[in-house]
Amino acid sequence: MAHAAEHENPLYGVMAEFDSAQAIVDASKHAVAAGYSVMEAYSPLPIEELNDIIHKKRTKLSRFVFAGGLAGMATGFGLQYWASAIEYPLNIGGRPYATWPAFVVPSYELTILFSALTAAIGMFALNGLPQPYHPVFNVERFSMASSDKFFLVIESADPRFDHAGTTRFLQDLGAKGVYDVAA
């Protein structure tokens, strides 16, 4: 519950705890409907609806991966072409230097390698990970967010944020607990 003593501390936001996937989805919908915009929901399992409700936008990751794949293909083919036809052309019985069909396999593998690395590194980078510190970890109950509890945080950066009002709003949504998140 909100402690009066923490009012002087800078506040990251107010966190509400919910018991089920359905409850967090409903609560997020109500918060959006009430005009809140700077918030985040935390869950122990992926819930597709939450991103659509809160953030609305889909990630650009797939485009990065496509670019990564093209770069991998160009690297693979370029490397082999350059080494076999330019850097050290080896004449073996008059056979051509730029034997592109033979270059397909390494180019194919590097396409996959570069795209996969882009997908993994890109996902972590866009998520801002690794990030050892984040204010939500200040709330003790938040350790349940990776097991079986669901949390909705309305951040103090929200233009409609008002400590007492937002706390009451979250309590009215049926939260099992509402906590202040120290910044």
Place this chain on the structure above:
Amino acid sequence: MANNVHAQATSTAVLDVPVIAPGHDFETVTEAVAQIPLAKRTPLGWVFGFLIGFALLMGLQMALGKLVLTGIGIWGNNVPVGWAFDIINFVWWIGIGHAGTLISAILLLFRQQWRMSISRFAEAMTIFAVACAAIFPLFHTGRPWLAAYWLFPYPNTMGLWPQFRSPLIWDVFAVTTYATVSIVFWYVGLVPDLATMRDRTMSNVKRKIFGMLSLGWRGSARHWHRYEVASLILAGLSTPLVLSVHTVVSFDFAVSVLPGWHATIFPPYFVAGAIYAGFAMVLTLAIPLRVAYKLEDFITMRHIDLMAKVMLATGLMVSYGYAMEAFFGWYSANQYERFMIWNRMTGPYAWSYWMLIAINAGMIQLLWFESVRQNTKLLFVMSLIVGVGMWLERFVIIVTSLHRDFLPSSWGMYYPTRWDFLTFAGTIGLFLTLFFLFMRFVPMISMFEVRTLLPQAKVKSEHHGH
């Protein structure tokens, strides 16, 4: 008659078995999996199994030490059988790894929910199997510390590059990509579960280690969204990758002009064989593991049944491959091809050919029966035998094709030495050691994915007006 009725009854029952036992919620799933690595006491059975694996691993160290000090002459392969245990075991291990990728990637794309509880340890199996496989070509070079010049695209002191037109170099690209992508995919899958471990452990040291490994994962809606997109992309990339890896491995043989190797059926036949051997290994690991760690609720009889069916299907594809090899030998009307297949069936290594047929084309037919697929003890023994059968397949392909050269004056026989056997046993030790460490320190079932299987995870999207 009564038996038939009973079989009928179980048949419908198995299809009804859910992929996760009823009565679980988010917390019980998490606790069942997370308590295994977090337990303070190490089970005695674990210590016993680990020691066996570790003892064999010491054998590997001895065998490789001897090889580096003496040279590859300690192995039995010599002209005309220039390739033997080194490549047999390489292909065998790489093949085993394929089931892990199939489960984690291809079944994800097909939305097969039963994959979720077995994907984590199957992927671990993939990584460890690839590590074992890599030992063989690396040490067959004799001087593995120089392998960078020979394998990777890096010119030697004469400015000469590796031969990019050779399937052996393609194999380097395929296998290193496979190893890298498998590790990345596995780690990405682990991150949310590592966060769970960080939040549940009572020990400060473990919290720090899991905290660093989980990269500060918070499970926010934005995180999960990008995470799910990345997982889907990685699955989509791993699927063509896994098919290409064994295809390229088969090119090592098929691109040559040797009777017994030069066959167009090799790529699909190798891929099917890889999945067949891999599922046998997954069953070999899953059957004791679900009992030892009381994970029957998550690795149910439905999983066992489905894996046995995949094994049957791929086993039949492999049998078709054997039939086609014999057919090609006859239909080619080429005396060397005909001799090769005739020599396989009646020559000095005929025992290995017929054992392989008996296992991979014969014994596997038992899996048509529901009662066999539901008998975990029998299935465990059968999976081990399938492992032997697939090892024999590579032995037959490699040794029988090489030992009778084109000229009878160059004929010879291949006899493995004790160092060959010790190296092979040693890689099994490496695999066991890594797998036992994995079981003790890493959550071996993907907790967050299993949570999504629970009815509580389903969200009704009611209409919401603004």
